[in-house]
Amino acid sequence: MLSDHLRKGLLIVFEGTDGTGKSTQLKLLYSALKSKNYPVITTREPTDGKYGREIRRLYKNRKRYSDEEELELFLADRKEHVDALLTPALNRGKIILCDRYFLSTAAYQGAIGFNPETVLARNSFAPNPDLALLFHAPVDVGLTRIISGRGEAPNDFEKAENLQKVAAIFATIDRPYIRRIDASGSIDSVYQLVMEHVMPLFSNSSFSTLDLK
Ligand code: TYD
Numbered sequence: 001m002l003s004d005h006l007r008k009g010l011l012i013v014f015e016g017t018d019g020t021g022k023s024t025q026l027k028l029l030y031s032a033l034k035s036k037n038y039p040v041i042t043t044r045e046p047t048d049g050k051y052g053r054e055i056r057r058l059y060k061n062r063k064r065y066s067d068e069e070e071l072e073l074f075l076a077d078r079k080e081h082v083d084a085l086l087t088p089a090l091n092r093g094k095i096i097l098c099d100r101y102f103l104s105t106a107a108y109q110g111a112i113g114f115n116p117e118t119v120l121a122r123n124s125f126a127p128n129p130d131l132a133l134l135f136h137a138p139v140d141v142g143l144t145r146i147i148s149g150r151g152e153a154p155n156d157f158e159k160a161e162n163l164q165k166v167a168a169i170f171a172t173i174d175r176p177y178i179r180r181i182d183a184s185g186s187i188d189s190v191y192q193l194v195m196e197h198v199m200p201l202f203s204n205s206s207f208s209t210l211d212l213k
Contacts, residue, residue, distance in 0.1 A: 008093035009039075010205055011086065011127060012198070013101040016135030017167050018158045019142025019149075020183040025135070025194050026097050028187075033095060038207065043085060044099035051077035062156040071109045075122060078102065082126050090127065095207070102126055103134065106173055108157060111165035116173060128177060131201050133194060134170060135183040139163045 012029075014022040026042060033040040046052035055073055058064060065073065078101075089096055102123040110116035139160055146154055154160075179197040183190050202210035 007090040007127070008206065009090035010095045010131075010201065010207070011090060011098065011129045012096065012131045012133070012201070013098045013103070013129040014133050014135070015100060015103045015107075016133075016170065016181075016183065017107075017137075017139060017142050017163050018154075019145040020135035020137045021145065021187065021190060022133070022135045022183070023099050024187060025133070025183075025190060026099050028191050029194060029198065030097055033097075036211070038095055039093060040095040040097065041089060042097045042099070043081070045081060045101060045104070046074070046077050047081050049077065049080050049084075051080060059155040059157060067109070067112050067114070070112070071105070071114060071119070071122075074105050074109065078105070078123065078126055086127060098129075101129060101132070103132055103170065103173060103175075103178075107166045107169040110169040111162055116169050120173075128175075130177060130205075131197060132175065132178045133197060134178050134180045135190075136167065136170065136180060137182070137184040139167055141184055 014026045016022050030040055030042050046055040051073055055077060058070065058073070062070070086096060086098070102120065105123065106116040106119045109119055142163065143154060143158070143160060146152065146158060156162075181190065181193045181197070185193075199210050202208070
């Protein structure tokens with residue numbers, strides 16, 4: 001595997017509590033980059049692979065697994081994602097937009113009792129992102145968006161008390177590639193904030209300076 005500074009592509013991850021609109025912002029950035037012919041791809045965690053599918057079953061009944069087994073499932077899913085998609089795509093020079101990555105494991109599995117730094121250390125096999133956009137909004141704003149936007153009841157990961165804990169851990173994690181985004185505004189105003197962080201990344205990379213006018 002190429003070390004982080006030698007790889008040709010870019011890894012931009014979208015992180016935050018549920019209902020902060022990160023997936024909407026990911027799609028907007030994808031469309032903007034695609035329309036300018038950048039070699040952009042999107043992906044997500046949990047993935048659609050065998051571990052990711054098992055994790056989706058877990059949403060409905062979180063008690064099926066022990067806490068350690070739950071953490072191991074997320075790590076196994078990520079390992080497969082890194083080996084099968086992320087590392088090869090970075091080496092081929094792709095710009096990857098990834099919906100959730102290891103900061104989610106630190107925050108969500110941290111909320112059930114794991115030490116977030118220990119969780120991050122167990123992710124050392126995974127390449128660091130070039131940029132992690134960490135979306136935050138009051139938890140009740142997120143829950144309202146989940147219920148009204150998706151027309152669904154919150155799943156086991158999305159209960160308010162759990163999300164408060166998750167948000168508190170996200171707020172404490174400090175890494176040089178993290179940029180925090182206040183996601184309580186309109187879709188357009190949040191997108192402006194996203195672009196303020198994405199633009200400098202392009203001017204410091206082998207990609208041409210981003211011009212999305
Ligand atoms: P989410 O992005 O909401 O997926 P979907 O849109 O398919 O429902 O992620 C699903 C849940 O998984 C979310 O509540 C956070 C949780 N999660 C973890 O607990 N740990 C992790 O490592 C990841 C990637 C997600």
